[in-house]
Amino acid sequence: MLLSLPAVPSLIAAPLLPATRPLRAGPLASSHTVDEEQQQRSELHALLKSLEPYAEQPLEDATTLPPAAYTSTALFEREVETIFRPGWLCVGHVCQVREKGDYVTLDLLGELLLLVNDGTRLRVLSRVCTHRWAPVVGEGRGTCKAFTCPFHFWSFRLDGSCIKAPLMDDSTAFDAIEHPLHEYRSEVVDGFVYVNLDGAAPPLSSQLAGMSQRLVSWRPDEMESYIELTYDCPFNWKIVVETFMECYHHLGAHEATFEPNFPARLSWTEDARPAWTVGHAKPRPGREVSAFEAGLPRFPHLETEAERQAFALYNVFPSQLLHAMPDRVLWFRLQPLSAERTVVTTFCLVPPGTMQMEDFEATRDEQRELMDKINREDIAVNEMQQVGARSGAVRPGKLNSKLEKALWQLNAFVARAVCAH
Template sequence: MPSKNIEEALLAGQASVLKPLAEASTLPPEFYTSSGIFEAEMERVMRRNWYSVGHVAEIPNPGDYFRFDLAGEPLVIVRGRDGAVRALSAVCRHRWMMVAEGAGNAGTFSCPYHKWTYALDGSLMAAPLMDKAADFDRKNCSLPNFGCEVWQGIIFVNLDGKAAPLAPQLQPLAEELAPWKMDEMEIVGRVEFDQAFNWKTLVDNFMEAYHHFAIHPETFERDYPGADTSVDTAAGAYAVLRIPHRGDELSATLFPPLDGIPDKARRGFSVFNVFPAHIFAVLADSLIYYRMELKSVEEFKLTAYLLVHPKSLDVPDAEVLKDIFRQATFAIHMEDIAACEGTQKGLRSRTAGPARLSHLEAAIHQHQIWLLDQLARG
């Protein structure tokens, strides 16, 4: 869709979404298929808000780093010698080569093109053969340092530097999640997928359990009926879906839950979306966090992080349980992939239009209201 039509699309989206839930429909299909709208989301939403890029357990030691591309911005996430986590530009200040790729540990970042070398805080340490460049000052050639905040062990980045601090916005969630001690959790597995559908298709699917009886009849619906789920009243830039166990029974767990996990939390699990796209599920004994590295309107890389507290891993068969956790996560997501791919195919149809929402899809409604507000800020 040409950029000149973005505002027209916003009006159509507002007409569909901005109603009470019982009367509302979803965003129109073009919000899932238009490259123009995707570009607007990158500029107006992803660059302006806090976006989750990984977990602190990936970079426990000074010099540990990993690469991540956010809204077209190549980043290197690194733990400095001072222990601070930073989000630096991965682009050399000389001729734009990447100073790092993949993940690893480094004492410095040295550009492979002309060997400009940067410290872990981004400051330029060496620029070979630049002595004849007039008024060249290394202090003016540091790698840009973007806004970075760690919340519940998750690393968030803000590209434009104007977002309000994240933690105060999420204080109610932090209080609820405190018994899990998430900032101490370990990564016990990662499952990666290259996804061929819009990022919102996944978020919509993740934030409703209405589909349990159709897509997950054996893996979820038997113990966690979609009809019994509820969504918290909107209280901020996030949505919360509650999924109780059938009959209010205790949920089976792979690992022993920490002392202090509330009894109610052991009789089901909760799913969260910190807008725009930090989606995660909190079980009595573990956490599943979905990180999305967005590439285009119908393409992103998904990494599912499986996290458990070290105390819960102090069991004889921990490695076997970790493998079961990975296999179960993979199997469930494969069921969801079938739904998401089928949905994306249908979204491209000329017969597709805004879809009416069930009362079980309130979290989708909350997210789309917020997203439209962000996009309308231009």
């Protein structure tokens, strides 16, 4: 079964990998008895049967998923195997690894990933040494010429090939070329780096062609990273996606932040494409300009009025979240750790040259404070929602077919995947 860590009582905007709380979610040897395993299989079977109708549920009848879909460890394990490993997961942006030797590490679903620029292209490698499995580089980011395992000093080039394995010439039938770091299948689309863990997914770029056309005026591959905030959240990954994709909660959670400028009633969601969907919100009449004032330069190539007034919320299924505005693009990277724990990192991307603004640091500090405030408004209600999902009294709730259409779309995506086999 997968590692299931206890819910986190407080939230952090801090280093991604605290030493006392390793971010691991991968298969472990089961300690369950035969009876416990049979009970889990029975409970999962019943839950999957209850999810089947969501694959084709009419929008007018839309409800939330059953509460157990947010608390069940067995269902989370199935999501990992049927949604996350077979799918495309966004792990970074090209601005993080612009130069040769730049790298970023990320632990995702038990895999120790290494996003690196090898001078010719970006790769997503395993940072696990092919000798005795120690990581060849520590957690974080940096720039280097090669990776050397601290255990026995095996060394690897930026492309993952093995350079040196000390004293292995004494071993028979050893050839360093046969021991590269594992490389995961990856694609770069619109500046974002995606990984497919099982290596069998259909190509992604063609699936996102329509979304790429929508974003072309933002020139996303040229964006620069402006702010990065990380939160260790005690709730299910689907709750993060659901809350991001609907503006209905502006009425409550964001009463003083988003609702005055982007009222819930002026939001809507388009019909979903197979790989992505997008929702929108209009500025409150009379605030079409002030709603976007943040002290940041706007993207210079926005051509249409719709682009200059954009408040577009994208979900690349299952878990990439992207918020496009005229002066910044926010994207959320999710690391699901268990049924009730998700690490969420929020990035703010801005037009090239923003960091050269005269009052850059003051503006960035102000925007970081605002981003953190809004994120914590969401986190507060999401924590309450996860607690409520554990109650034996709750049942699937009726959704607003206009304002919560994106939840209905996500429900169908999840149900089709987990019930397919």
